[in-house]
Amino acid sequence: MARSPIIPAATESPVSKVKLAERNGTFQIRKVLTSIIDWPMAALQRLVGERGMAYVFLLPNLIFFGLFVFVPLGINILYSATGGAALFPADRPYVGLDQYGYLFDCGSYIDPNTCREDHFWRGVTNTFNFTMFQVVTMVVLSLLTAIVLNMKIRGRGFFRAVYFFPVLLSPVVVALIWKWILQRDGLLNALITSLGGEKILFLNEPGWATFWIVFVSVWSHMGFYTLILLAGLQAIPADIYEAAEMDATPRWRVFWRLTLPLLWPNLIVVVVLALIRAVQTFDEVFVLTGGGPGTATLMVVQYIYETAFSNQVQNFGLAAAASVVLGVVLFALTLIQLAFTRRKTS
Amino acid sequence: MKGTTVFLGCFMLAASLVGHAQAQTTLRMTWYSDGNEGEVMSDLLRRFEEQNKDIKVVLDQVPFKAINENLPVQLAAGQGPDLARVADLGGVARYTLDLRPHLKDPAYFETNFGPFLEWMRVPGDTTSIPGIMTQLTLTGPFVNKTLFEQANVAMPGEKATWEEWAKAAKDVAAKVQAPFPVAIDRSGHRFFSLAISQGAKIFNEKGEPAVVDEGFKRAAQLVYDWHRNGVMSKELWGSVAGTAYRGANDEFKNAQVVMYVSGSWQIGQFDKTIGDAFDWVAVRTPCGPANCSGMPGGAALVAIKTTKSPQAVARLLEYLASENIAREFYERSLFVPGHLGLAKKGLDYKGASPQGRAALTVFGEGVAQLSPVANKLQGYVNNRVMFNAVISRLGQAIVGEATLDEAYRRITADVEQQIAERNKQ
């Protein structure tokens, strides 16, 4: 497997570290505990061989994934072929592909109003627009911030931490903070009126609402991607820049021809992660706008959630069908990413 | 609650020391609160446990969201509590337990909760007693009297129509610069209180839902026009998507609303927070061509089928339904009683301000104005389907995403589809 030149290797000598730890008292306690596990594990290794141990290590994680992700996924697919309002699949009548039929029952896919499940298609359109805006903004701003943080500035650690802080907040908290600021009588309107303007009902106009959900989403996730890009920037050896400076290359050229290509793998990671997260957006938008005004900020995941829970008749079948469709789209996106990176690195 | 737990702990220790080898039944009650009912109920339960040392009741206080979204899933999976306070009576009906065989005096329940028991029953059932009403609510308008005085506009009288109120509110709002002349909760339930007065019949001769009729269209057109000419602000109905609820209590408390069509459950909150800021009154529901009726509602405390101790549940409900305890509950929570005997005797809301008491009286009187259609709608098992469809589609029409005719079409389709889905076997 190719070792990426961008990731700095562990530089301290590992042997010295281990020896240092040995002198530490806690190591003794750990030694006792671990030797208790050592024996059965060694026995297991004799059974399955060195190669086989790989599977042993992988097993717990796979069991958890299997039980709590893939089995439910399978049940979900099962649900999507059933109807009715009962909870247990056994009590639900089989309806074949009817649920999918309802989802795709449209006069024209461009106009959600002609569709039977118009909220689903609105969700699709909204999610698509949101994803486009949000990912582009996020990548550009993260890149910009990473470049700024990479410059010779004092207090870099502090500023890095500042941008990372919102990442730690839960989406509900983030949305509540901004909802409080954007209200009719909130801080932002107070600032606007103090400057002589008229109050704007931000969350009541479709255009503004879309702007703000992108803003809030970028606000809360930017720090994470900034750090990834910063790591990439810092891994670029300084001599490249020195050489460029000696040639008196203009700064933008340095960026375009040197920095960007070297940063490309990290950028791809950021774009794909951001894309996947953007398509899955639910909590923040839901708490901030509730999908409104009207259905201007209704996302696909909100549609799925509401169909399964909030409606009077909890329509697990239809929600499952929609989530299968969503899953297929996301899977396709990820495959494209894999193909892209494989082509680039080979 | 923490103090209660400590108290209970000490008490149980003492009780066990006394040496009564009594088997303890533990009952779990899932509860949500709009105001202070949680505290009141904890208090009442503590006293119940004192009098009935063999029963322990644990009060699980949850957000309303959990009652609406998670409780049905839990009930379906057989993991429900022994009792639950629910608002969607029709949806939970099939999980409830008939307490009639366990009650000492079923006739008492019949007399005092009679008409409301129907709301808790599965269609076709005419005898079971699943629980009691924690409150009866009634929709109706609250009016900011001080704003009327400041604008020097006379408040319309008792028999005034919706249009007259809308005009008066708009005049007042223009003069005092209030952003919300009329505000109606973004809720299908509230909308129907307008629609019924405009003559909506809601059900056809067979008793099946036929939501969009002349009266309904009249009401929808009214609301649509009001949003167009500024009587109602788009901020309320147009701000969220789908079936999400939005109230205007904060705006009313801040004297930004002239007339707020909501319901009797707000009285407790208004009483506590408005204080002296302005004079607020409850007025009778305005009249339409058909009648001057509001919509009844309320939450009920029901027993769940899967309980392992129906006898204990019955004893608890008998205690809570008894006149003195029920009286105390309603009076401290400032609720309109869902207990016919108490309603007739009248309650003395000692904790309320004069304004609160006056408001409660007005709502109490409004009960007599309820039209049979309103009662029928509230008792209909699929009513929430209709409420949700109406508010979701009308909301879209208001922001301009759809025309009114499209909204009507969608409402009928939504209701049909969801009921069909529910009935699939």
Next chain:
Amino acid sequence: MNVASLLTARRSARRWHWTDVAAYAYLLLGVVLMFGPVLWLVLSSFKTQAGLLEFPPSLLPMAQKEVRVEGFPQPLQLFRVTMEDGSTRELAQVRRVGIQAQMVDPLNPSQQVRVPIDRRVPVRELSLATRNYTEPLERFAFTRFLGNSVFVTVVATLITLLINSMAAYALSIYEFKGKNAAMLVVIGTLMIPITIILVPVYLVVTTVGLVNSLWAVILPGAATPTGVFLLRQYMLTLPRDLIEAARMDKASEWQIYWRIVMPLTLPALAVLAIFSIMWRWNEFLWPLAVLTKTEVYTLQIGLNAFQGELQTQWHYLLAMTVVTLTPVAIVFVFLQRFITTGIANTGMK
């Protein structure tokens, strides 16, 4: 680092480049934008319910001054009144009737003055409505919820660290059949948010019999794809010769993993631990679905019990949001060094 040297640090020692100025301006803007809203939240959480409703909102939490006047049992609210002749006086309000207020001079209480209500302005003072915090906390078994949240967070993080590092070890050190398939499985899991499979996972948990125990919250999220990737990436950079040498010393694979690789992966483990703590602490939807008994509630659910059907109590909501925010903020203050350098060192592939 003192402020002066911070302000004068530049790209080149000779002169200010415009990029320096722009950089600092941008960073300062970042500080304001990132911290400002949270600061506003904290300040607002100390306002009274009435204070929250007013416009324009005051920056600091203020409450109306009350003053004790002779002859009146209750303290009266203090207003600043503009009299007809234009002068202003501070008067205490006895009662308000319609649009007229009856007021008295606190120093001269025998005389009552009638004032129209639009000519008076409340006199305010700085006051923290700590009731917003204490009242809900009294009502709920706060320590119990806190204990549950801490238990879930700690145990879940430990399990996550263990099984994710084991999987990462397998995927980074070994070559084996089905490795690519396993990688695909891990990637696939990344794409599925819990919201979509909420009901099926609930069914699985019910079948296994875990409903209403804290384990129902701990186990489903223990294996995280992000964790596996993070750790694998870091493990890829470890020198192989150490492992080979250990193998030649007849160390078992488990011993290599536990005694050599794990201590070396500590930075990445620290990062994963921080993320795991953050995810588990903030979890809401899933615990809400699977926990119904109050004794097993986590903090997030307990605090959210303020959402009745028909009201939102902003003053409690804001205060409780700050309460849930605080542990995260504390983690942040103490560990931000690790977070930022840790992620930088692992990158993400």
